Amino acid sequence: MPQVSVVVPVLDDAEHLARCLDALAAQTHPVHEVLVVDNGSTDDSVEVARAAGATVLHEPVRGIASASARGYDRASGDVIARLDADSVPPPGWIAESVRLLERPGVVAVTGPGRPREGGRVLRRLWDGLYMGPYFVLMWSALGRPPLFGSAMAMHRATWLAARCRAHRDDPEVHDDVDLSMQLDPAWHVVAARSLTVEVSARPLSGAASVARRTRRAFHTFRVNGRRANPVRRWARRGRVALRDRVTARWTLRR
Secondary structure (H helix, E strand, O other): OOOEEEEEEEOOOHHHHHHHHHHHHOOOOOOOEEEEEEOOOOOOHHHHHHHOOOEEEEOOOOOHHHHHHHHHHHOOOOEEEEOOOOOEOOOOHHHHHHHHHOOOOEEEEEOOEEEOOOOHHHHHHHHHHHHHHHHHHHHHHHOOOOOOOOOEEEEHHHHHHHHHHOOOOOOOOOHHHHHHHHOOOOOEEEEOHHHOEEEOOHHHOOHHHHHHHHHHHHHHHHHHHHHHOHHHHHHHHHHHHHHHHHHHHHHHHO
16 A cells, blocks of 8 residues: 655645644545645644644745645655645545556646635636636646646655756746646646545635736746747657557557
């Protein structure tokens, strides 16, 4: 059974963090370690993490990319899962992540978020204005599903292969989009609704939040240069797929 490390970056989010850690304690698949990476909190986030038995790491460089990378580097499990402090995974979330990662060739898995507060109208706005466009547009640009930082898991080997290229010290990058760009377009990433987690509706909290996220998305594409070029990514995916088909046919003929 693979050991799973869970990384949770946090900055002044004690109330949500407590809910996230409670959900991790209720997982059907045992969690090897929970690494809460404090990014300079002034509230009770650190105390909440320690009270729940999590290992607390401190990342002085401000930014979720730095905090996440600090946790990934320290993780010792075969699988590294990543949740945000406001993520609330259902009891089978870790088990389902491990099951999907055991499929041949899968390097990472991810799922969408669903707003915990609000009713049907908010959920429709969420899907129509945020979650749906994120997966559709990023999938089109990346050549495969993007990782969603609130609900993702990967083999530790996947991080080790990509870590030297990640823009960990840039506070303006979307760390999940940035990490998605460091993975070879031909690698198999699975996006599954079975990995849905509850999250807060903060991304739709106002125009400033939407503008900030949009600005960071464009910035992440800009700093990744040629690696972020959709044409190059789809071409790479096509070349590898063609090579694999030729190899398979040659093997059958032998």
